[in-house]
Amino acid sequence: MELLDKDLSSIQEVRNLIRRASAAQKVLADYSQAQVDALVEAMARTGEANATRLAEMAVEETGFGKVQDKITKNLIASKHLAESIRSMRTIGFISEDPVKKMQEVAVPYGVVAGLVPSTNPTSTAIYKSIISIKAGNAVIISPHPSALKCISETVRVLRETLQSLGAPADLINVMSQPTLEGTSELMKNSGTGIILATGGSAMVKAAYSSGNPALGVGPGNVPAFIERTADIKKAVSYVLMSKTFDNGTVCASEQHVVTEHVIADQVKAEMIAQGCYFLNEVETAKIERVIMGPKGGLNAKIVGKPAVEIARMGGLEIPADTRVLVAEQGRECVGKQYPFSWEKLSPLLGFYRTTDAHEACELCLELLNYEGAGHSLAIHTQNDDLVREFALKKPVSRLVVNTPSTHGAVGATTGLPPAFTLGCGSVGGSATSDNVTPLHLFNKRYVAYGIREPQAPSLAQAAANQSSATEMDIEAITRMVIERLKAL
Template identity: 55%
Template sequence: MENFDYDLQSVQETRNLARQAKLAQAELAKFSCEQIDKIIRNMVKAAEENAVSLAKMAVEETGFGKVEDKAFKNRFASSELYEFIQAMPTIGVIREDKVNKVMEIAEPVGLLMGIVPSTNPTSTAIYKSIIALKSRNGIVFSPHPSALKCTYQAAKLMHDAAVAAGAPANIIGCISKPSMDATNELMKCNEVAMIIATGGSAMVKAAYSAGKPALGVGPGNVPAFIERTANVPKAVSNIIASKTFDNGTICASEQSVIVEECIRDQVMEEFKRQGGYFMTPAETAQVSKKLFIKGHAMNAKMVGRSAQVIAETAGISIPAGTKVLLGEQQGVGEEYPLSYEKLTTVLAFYTVKDWQEACDLSIRLLNNGGVGHSISIHTENHDLVMKFSEKPVFRILVNTSSSQGGVGASTGLSPAFTLGCGTWGGSATSDNVTPMHLINIKRVAYGIKDFTSNTSSTYSACSAQSSNPSNGISEDQIQNLVEEVLTLLKKRGDY
């Protein structure tokens, strides 16, 4: 009975949040650029001031990651994001083509539903709140149950900061009694116009099945190829920095390291020197058993954990100061568990003969749960970069940490915590999601071609001939007439 009452309360709360946020969004839709910018700046200020406290809440509640890295993500999702989107046109006339006389006018989508993962529970809420309001949308969050308190607090801080700067009350909401019924209700309710889903594959798939527009992201299973011309110490440093950042909880983090035979020993020595531990086959098997449940589903108790915690749980001994665990793999698929995504401090390690074999292996790894997302390559050979740009991913990250590169922290990509995987990964977009994905665009188009006179002359020529069938028109005359009509159509651009 208690569960039944909870579910009823959960669904009713969700309905109320959606209705209130929809009314608030109708007001926000009338705001000017100056009003919206004032609101966003206050939200950024609140996120900065609470970056550390929110990070502590997230680590305490979920057990995932590191406080200092989550604090960085909170700041990145606010200050860095604001720098990128501040001048982004999302209100009124956003583009005018004076030659073709077309004006583009931005309109908000409406009310958004934001699905938030447990791995990035506060930074994702901050990021989605800011891009939603920048485009004059409202948003209601469905938090992961294991990260409810910190996500709710992040959403409340964003709401209160927005309202203090002039936004209508209830413009940002968050479910406080999460349940599957509540999430389904929010996905399908009439008030919600679009879903932004960041989370597990099942949740993203459900979002796309809700019968309305959705921006969802698939999992990452990022291969990192260290090619023979690479600066090996720098490549290894980048990979370790990326994989240990928040203990590997970003979906753009490297999952497998691929090296050529000719530099294998050098790469292994460099990993050992910088804090990598190469597990024996027996140790790899022990760790794999702890990492996964039900095949290759990640064990939540191992997500975002340090190498020491994982080793201790698996019953293996590792040197003090170890940062990442590496296990050699000979293939991809069910028999090779480390070939799947591992949102923690464990990497698969592969050796190949040359870059062609690295290409083939990368594709197999991507098709094993990361197609469309990202690939990392360390090389000084630009031609090789272009070869890898042909792979089925939408982020080809070169000579950088994949985690930071994918979200736009160490690259020129858009700062984002929702990374689209395109149609290859089952996503509606291949971009890092920005406010520009959350607007509708009207187009005002003036006539620039005299369509009526062309139509009349064409019709008159055809009519004159067809109305007098007894004239005895020759085949040559018919052919000439057809050619005249086709020429006219080509001039108008209709053929």
């Protein structure tokens, strides 16, 4: 009975939050672009000022990742995000074409349901709050239960910031009793305008089947192809920088290194020189058992943990300065029975050798189609023609070139918009292939003036049409008379 009470209480809390958010959003609807921008800038400053404290809380509560890297993620979600959207028009009339005599008006969704994972809790909460309000919406955060404290504290400081500027605090809120039933109510409630779903595949699918508009993110399973023309030392450093960032908890981090036989030994030697430990066959089998959880999926105990700790889980003692565990995989080792071909959310990499770029292209395709279709792929090469070939054939929404995949995909080292919701397109079951920004959180109302007079048929054309119709009638009557005479 206690569980039932908690579930019912969670559902009622969500309904109350939606009513409060709707009322707050009605106030925001009367704000000008300048007033909304002032809120966003203040929220970004708050995120930046609290970046370290919130990162420490996140690591302490969840046990995932590294404090320094979570600080970086908090800064991307606040300072860098605000910089990238500063000039974006999102309120009222947002564009006008004097030639076509058309205008566009931004129409907010109203209330955004923001699902926030435990792997990137505080940064995702900051990011979703800022883009929601920038687009004229209120937002209700559904936190992962294992990150409730740090997410709630993030929301608290953002609410205080809004209040200090005279805006309604209920523009941002968070469920205090996160349950599956409560989150389901948040997604399905008619008062919810749109869902931003960042989390497991089951939650994303639930968002898309809720009956409300949704933008979700599927799993990442990023291959990194190091091609023969690549700067091997730099390529390896980028892969390891990305893979060890927050201990691999970002879905855009590399999961596999794919390279060509002609340079494979050089790539392997460089990876070892930069802190990788290549597992032998026996050790690989032990770590595979650690990767696989009791129900056959990914073992949550390895997520965001350092390589040395994961090795100990498998009964291995490895050098203390090991950054990443690597297992060489045969060309055929892709699928459920090969855990190193999965998305591992930890400093673990599969290592594949291929004959040439064509075979590497096919292998990357297999890895993505197994898991991670629509997400991201990294390539290290000086061959721009090959980049174009990959861009045309790979089922991904982001192809990042000569940069760490994690940093490139979220917009830290590329021109992509800073984001922690990375659309996977239709191939990945997502409604967008974009890095989600405030532009995805409002509809457009079009104002269109008449610019051409309707063309009425001319008198001559009307007479010609009438004459043609008359001739057709006479011909039809004549044929009918002839047919009847023949019958006599």
